[in-house]
Amino acid sequence: MDVHSQEKEMLILLEKLVNIDSGSSHKAGVDQVAQELIPLFEQLGFHVTTISQETVGDHLRIIHPTQRQASILIVAHMDTVFEPGTANERPFTIKGTRAYGPGVIDMKASLVSVIYALRYLKENGSDAYQHVELVLNSDEEIGSSTSRQLIEEAAKGKAYALVMEPARRDGSVVTERRGNGRFTIEVHGKAAHSGIEPEKGRSAIEELAHKIVKLHELNDHEHGISVNVGIIEGGNAVNTVSATAIGHIDVRVATEEQAEEMEHKIETMCASSDVSGTEIELTGDISRPPMVKNEKIARLFQVVKKVGAELGIELKDTKTGGGSDASFTAAMGIPTIDGLGPVGGNAHSEKEYLDIPSLTERTLLLAKVIEKLVEDRKTKRS
CATH class of the missing domain: 3.40.630.10 (Zn peptidases)
Incomplete structure (x- = not known):
């Protein structure tokens, strides 16, 4: 043949x-x-x-x-x-x-x-x-x-x-x-009317924004580390303090040590809130070494x-x-x-x-x- x-x-x-x-x-x-x-x-x-x-x-x-x-x-x-x-x-x-x-x-x-x-x-x-x-x-x-x-x-x-x-x-x-993984951050806040009583709200979008900035600060392209929040979801009306927000994160690493380090850093970051009264749920991991x-x-x-x-x-x-x-x-x-x-x-x-x-x-x-x-x-x- x-x-x-x-x-x-x-x-x-x-x-x-x-x-x-x-x-x-x-x-x-x-x-x-x-x-x-x-x-x-x-x-x-x-x-x-x-x-x-x-x-x-x-x-x-x-x-x-x-x-x-x-x-x-x-x-x-x-x-x-x-x-x-x-x-x-x-x-x-x-x-x-x-x-x-x-x-x-x-x-x-x-x-x-x-x-x-x-x-x-x-x-x-x-x-x-x-x-x-x-x-x-x-x-x-x-x-x-x-x-x-x-x-x-x-x-x-x-x-x-x-x-x-x-x-x-x-x-x-x-x-x-490079190894890669996916993480999802789901933030739970408290809804409120942004014109009548905004002080009663706890913005999930604001909390997610803090986390996005911190996540992107983890980038170290020179050493093969890439972190990208590629999709975000949140809110249901422009005049409502958002009760929920979700961020989907792609992570790339060059070594096993980096994989462990990034998982630890992301978990630590999401263990506490920057916006008082919001709660964070983190899922995902580095799935491919x-x-x-x-x-x-x-x-x-x-x-x-x-x-x-x-x-x-x-x-x-x-x-x-x-x-x-x-x-x-x-x-x-x-x-x-x-x-x-x-x-x-x-x-x-x-x-x-x-x-x-x-x-x-x-x-x-x-x-x-x-x-x-x-x-x-x-x-x-x-």
Whole structure:
């Protein structure tokens, strides 16, 4: 099998997946994506276990029956950030050498790439595909709260983790990510008419404003700490002292130590009020640990880089502030490479695109990386 000759077939499958709305909150759509994928893995001889979920799409755990313990874990997600109806408004299209559509690069092209990489190995007589276990989850875009345990369970005992987020625009793979978390501050005050008896009120909005200023003072971009209050809610009338106010906070950190420090600082900040008579309720945490490029990850990248060079691909690695499930496996001490999907850009926007030539190129890269890692382990054991 020649991967490059499969491009047209791969694009047909990609079009089918992109034209299914599968936003994280749209369970029926994510499950429909799963139903398209399951037979394709079964045709390759894999056993697929569906892990049912109530509010988000079902997760898939996929393993070849010949392996008690596969050595490689591949992680990919089936959900997108787009609302139902988006695929109908702007369905899959091809313009020149780019394909467009909701989730085309993040990460439906990667789902296609995984299937054809495994198919390439099988049809070309390599048993390396049997040494792979896969987790396809349905809630990555909203923090992987229902799938983190599944990913970590599947990762136990694995020698390597390959995560299929898209490559960066310049083709770089990812070896380092900041950790991230979400917090919510809910402030309860006392309502009063702002013209007749304002002194009887206790403004929840005023209290939240104090906290927003203090939260943004925690920013230390030079050392990788970012704090952003991105959404605020509060009040019900302009002439009423607000009884409630809510702030939603995004936090990014570069190290585990920073994660602990930021959680402590935010908790301490919210333990007392600046506006007398208001009360604060804080929820949330740092849900994704940082992915730190250590010696194990550096060595794995060198393997990937060498395989790429053999295919005529000059690979670079990079770090990014965005979150990914790679953080979970990396935090467990498992050598992890992320960004192994095809190349594209503008993810999460109306201009999201896939560079079509990279679809087959990165599929072959993935197949050859799997083959190389399995061969190296066999050599070490012999």
